Amino acid sequence: MQGLYSVLLWVIPALTYLLGGVLFIKGLGDLTIGTLVAFVAMQTTLFPQLNTLLRVATQVRASLALFTRVFEYLDLDIPIKEAANARTFPGGRARGHISFEGVTFTYPSARKATIEDVSFEVPCGAHIALVGSTGSGKTTLGYLLSRLYDVSEGRIRIDGIDVRELKLDALAGAVGVVTQETYLLHASIAENLRFVMPEASEADMIAACEIAQIHAHIESLPNGYDTVVGERGYRFSGGEKQRLAIARTILRDPPILVLDEATSALDTVTERAMGGALRSLSEGRTTISIAHRLSTVRDADQILVVKSGRICERGTYDELLAAGGEFSRLATGERRS
Template sequence: MAGRWMQGLYSVLLWIIPALTYLIGGVLFIRGIGDLTIGTLVAFVAMQTTLFPQLNTLLRVATQVRASLALFTRVFEYLDLEIPIKEAEEAQTFPGGRARGHVSFEDVHFAYPGAERDTIAGVTFEVPRGTHTAIVGSTGSGKTTLGYLLSRLYDVSTGRVLIDGIDVRELTLDSLAGAVGVVTQETYLLHASIADNLRFVKPDASEADMVRACEMAQIHAHIEALPQGYDTIVGERGYRFSGGEKQRLAIARTILRDPPILLLDEATSALDTVTERAMGGALRSLSEGRTTISIAHRLSTVRDADQILVVKAGRICERGTFDQLRAAGGEFSRLATGGRQA
């Protein structure tokens, strides 16, 4: 706004000052005051037209300085923010260095900062090691927030989230990051090659490891068809790839990382039906021997889950297998048959 006012003032002066110069100079010339001549008056106005562009340049520099100061203020305010998630002073790692994969939520309550009510209210459930648990519910029910709490993007207000009986707040951040592999519907790819994006989670991964992970994610054939193969630059945020291709790359990256716990938050939301069916087999292969928690809208992705949790208004209102919940005629059945996504 300061810059716009300065530019506006300059535009007004650009038109007013020459007019005032001619007016005052003409009056002085007619009345014979001083030694002013028409040539002097014209030369003075010509000098003004030469000086004004330089003044405009100075004003633009002043505007850029103001804009830069405002930008730096916002950047440093962000950098100076206190990190809300901190590692405990006596944080521990998993026995043996790797999590087994048993997940528990114990009477978990959580409210976002400034919220008037809890987003999660009294949620308790267990995901045994090596099983698949699906979390479904209408939009805004709190199912994605449960994933945030497991990966400790937020800390619970009350209650506990446990992995192998250890509160996630008592784990080192590296141990927790190594235990939970997250694939979300919003993929994050770096402006680098496909290989670099894959090796971001495992720098020492061999080419054979990357090929195996991409084959499981049903993306290897597409990469091989590219002129530069795994050396292809994906572009900023992966703009050179479709939504489904980006999600499969993200899944391949998680496969390469080999975490004992998989958190799939709408991991197949950008896939077409044919690709989703192919991915279903890949995800089942990937899930073998791992604890899998999938947050989904498509009922087709939760049909084979060992248990399904139906979340409504931050609470678990139903739990069971797909067939049990369909037969119960409750919230899950309504979501499945009422023309709305689960």
């Protein structure tokens, strides 16, 4: 439609001049040169308005298609629902003891289980690392703990309470997740940080950003914490967005941390600095680190090696390296790469 209009925009004035010239030369009608010029001038004024209407019609059609998709999503049934007798943690805050008991999980429409009969415990304040090759099911375990999905079999408990029996707000307040892919709003840095804690003071935000090694960079920006990050944070690098996500989680101060490749977009120097910061942050809270880079989990109290949805090895970094099993194979491959 837009292409057709562009053609007509140039053809119609030419045809008008041609027809008007023929009529004027042959003396047909009362047509004068002034009338012909005025008519063409009127066309020049009218056509842009018609073009605007055509653009509006195109935008309306595109919007209708978009709204159709939006309403389809809004009409979807919510798979994760709060139990009728859902409860909160005693005292209002979780202590952080986690237990996976015979957990099996299959994604909807999948033929094979992603997680099969996984059992382990994470004591309060302990640091557990989940490692394994791509597609082994590490991230899925994090999804199940934060109840983005419900287990197919078995149960996951926090402080002895099945996560399916907890109020969704209580579970969200207990588990802080920093994923490999960050989600930032088209708003200022301060608004993105306060999204998880609206009552946070400026001092709280600065303290969280200092731990996340991002405060100095924010201070160097012309508008500081009032800087707009852009849609999905496009004005910041991958490492900067990841550090902002970490700062946002720190600000919320959850008793349980799930770090899913939380430092994957950081350079080596910043990652080392972040490693010390995260170790300090992990003190006194339960931490589950999901990592491909095995060097980032050296300090974990215990490492669980996941292969094909099952835990095939457990132990400390040095113990697993000496065992010569799956972990040793992954470590050797990492050093070669």
